[in-house]
Amino acid sequence: MSTPQPDSGRVAIVTGASRGIGYAIAEALVARGDRVTITGRSEDALKEAVDRLGSDRVLGIAGKAHDEAHQAETVERTIEAFGRVDFLANNAGTNPVFGPIAELDLGVARKVFETNVISALGFAQQTYKAWQKEHGGAIVNISSVSGLSAAPFIGAYGISKAAMVNLTQQLAAEMAPGIRVNAIAPAVVKTKFAAALYEGREEEAAAAYPLKRLGVPEDIGGAAAFLLSDAAAWITGQTLVIDGGMFLNAFV
Ligand SMILES: NC(=O)c1ccc[n+]([C@@H]2O[C@H](COP(=O)([O-])OP(=O)(O)OC[C@H]3O[C@@H](n4cnc5c(N)ncnc54)[C@H](OP(=O)(O)O)[C@@H]3O)[C@@H](O)[C@H]2O)c1
Known part of the structure; x- marks a missing residue:
């Protein structure tokens, strides 16, 4: 981990950030001087992550991403602790089922949508209401390459990740000019x-990847930090594909 920069004065919420891609996003933001709230279901895992990231700049709030009370509490406590909330990274996601979509249990399909899509919308609404509407900011949603074409046997996941792309466009269109909203669509990244x-x-x-390696969480963390920065000031509504060149294979 690089040496943290002086306080940037900016504050972010990263959902699902006790490990994996969310942790790497939080790490990149903390390293540049942001204060960050991270979420996740396990209190213990969150506490460990907060300690590793540096507890003077990081707050952990445990809860399920789709729970509206948790969404509201996260935004409220972030503003209480850090005074503002400039950035939101909607990263928490689930893919609990493998099998043909023709036989998919609709209860499971609803759960996947609830966790992957409705959660992101709920966090965006709460952040908007409490801070970004008045002060502006930026949002990044973690989609997936599974949402950009058919994803056989992980159909509910793929459909939910496609919805994240359109959710990103909707939010970007409605929240401009004060708030920028973008998505990242990774291919396989080495996480649990x-x-x-x-x-x-x-x-x-x-x-199978032109760049001959799988992704690592830091590949996504750096890109998310860029989209949540002034360097991306004229980028909104976009989905950045980060796939080691995998999509190039579709045309050879
Ligand atoms: N890894 C990949 O290849 C890949 C590719 C494309 C897209 N993505 C997307 O990237 C995002 C992160 O995935 P990852 O690979 O980093 O997964 P991961 O390593 O399993 O980490 C998931 C994180 O989210 C938390 N989490 C899981 N379910 C949650 C829920 N319902 N509410 C709140 N927090 C929750 C987990 O902590 P707890 O278990 O304690 O809750 C953990 O901190 C997901 O949206 C995923 O769809 C991943």
Whole structure:
């Protein structure tokens, strides 16, 4: 981890950030001097992450991303602790089911939508109401390459991640000019979430990528920090594909 910069005066919320991509986003923001609230379901995991990130600049708030009371509490306590909330990274997500969509349990489909899409909308609404409407800011939503084309056997996940792309466009259109909203669509990134896709066969999995490796959380963390910065001041409504060149293969 690089040496943290002086306080930037900016504040962010990153959902689902006790490990993986969310943690890497929080780490990149803390390293540049932002104060950050991270969320996740497990109190213990959050506490460990806060300690690792530096507890003077980081607050952990445990809860389920889709829970409206948790969304409101997170925004309220962030403003209480840090005075503002400039940035939101909607990262928490789930992919609990593998199988043909024709046989998908609709209760599971609803749960996937609730966690991946409605949560992001709820956090965006709360952040807007409490701070960004008046003061502006930026949002980044973590979608997936699974949302950009068919994703056989993880259909509910793919559909929810496609919805994140349009949610990003809707929010960007309605919240401009004060608030910029973008998405990131990663291919396989080495985290607990994606482990089943590469564990025991990483070399083989990586060979399919033009850049010959899988993603690491820092690949996404740096890009999210860029989109949540003034360097991206004229970028809104976009989905940045971060895939080691994987999509290039679709045309060869
Ligand atoms: N890894 C990939 O290949 C990949 C590719 C494309 C997109 N993505 C997306 O990237 C995001 C992060 O994935 P990841 O790979 O970093 O996963 P991960 O390593 O499993 O981390 C997930 C994080 O989110 C928290 N979390 C999970 N469910 C939650 C919920 N319902 N409410 C609140 N927090 C929750 C987890 O903590 P607790 O378990 O304690 O809640 C953990 O901190 C997801 O939206 C995923 O769809 C991942």
